[in-house]
Amino acid sequence: MQLVETHAHIYLDQFKEDIDEVIESARAKGVEKIYLPNIDSRSIDAMLELEYRYPGYCIPMMGLHPCSVNKDFEKELYVVEEWINRRDFVAIGEMGTDLFWDKSFYEEQKEAFRIQSRWAIEKNIPIVIHCRESIDETIDLVSQLNSDKFRGIFHCFTGTSDQAKQIIDMGFLLGIGGVATFKNGGMEPVLEAIPLDHLVLETDSPYLTPAPHRGKRNQPAYLELVAQKIATVKNMTINEVAEATSANAYRIFN
Template structure:
């Protein structure tokens, strides 16, 4: 399996990240993608990538919750890194109306700038859209061209939203929310084409059942994969194989 989205470089893993990665390997994970947050996360993320080359892969972008009045300074740092070396993707980027709507205009501007870099560098984008999925799909539709691809991570939307995302040629990231009884994903996931989904944990957040409420970690992709297989009524092996193929395509990984 692959964890397509995990922030294992953050403070919550400072004491035991080696054990976390050992457990991920024991659980059958072959790769972990690490989306950036902002300038404060770059050093820790790249240090982990250097320690675990070809296993922990970094992406570069500006998280919408880090978009404030100084967002242009943050984007200069992202742009500088993108010019210096290759990253697996651009992100985590997007929109977020959950905590604060103050900087929505700046979030949209940052989104457009990063999407243009994705086109320039021919990299996928990793989209965060908490409480803002319809608006974000509209935004991607307005920016769409042939070489703009990516994933709507932590998907917890409805069937119509999933269809719009698939029509854009984007992937849908399924994580811990997929295992929550009251999330309604048992009705939505079977309507999503299996060749459009990738698995993720969003560690350390949103741990799947039976770990809900605890710190999430990449090894728990196994629980998410099993629940998704149950929804599709397909063998776990088939779902795992297809999601590996999908994740490799998404991130242009030459397996």
């Protein structure tokens, strides 16, 4: 079984003491690649250090997380722009909108979204979208930026089947993570309705740990629990889920 982890923040301090063991555990569970979304200027060095230590295995993105957008967001975007013009990245991310933690900079979040989306279109690379409590608003933002080069992943998708269909119709994939395993996560109807060729797997480590490990630090080795949940819901083998979602991940990240 070969799994692709499309979203993990394993460069954060939560992994500082045992990152080698975390990587070893992931490999042992069949995780053959880990994609690293950036947060802001403070996370870049640690993320790129992990790329250096595990070349070809830990793959970085570059972007500005919406929770790091404030009145000085242009300065942060300048750092992102400087990096994407300096070297290649597989995606612009993690970017998007967030109306859960703080609504006071929502207009700035939308502007940062548009700017980073235009960069992705210019570079012909995907975007990786965070949209907590803001799926409909983010679907609207994406729909305004129509381009045959515009593509990406709605990370940590927890929406409805109708929202999933809108996202798929725009050419985007759905990132499915630990919430799918939660007893009251509500994801089973969506997983039943959406074909595998529109899904990719993620953990969002160290967050959103899948059952039965809820309450503990998440890690890429737990990706198989997400794959197994999808396999159970769709009455497939875990190998079928792994093969399809990994192919989707490699296709979106080129």
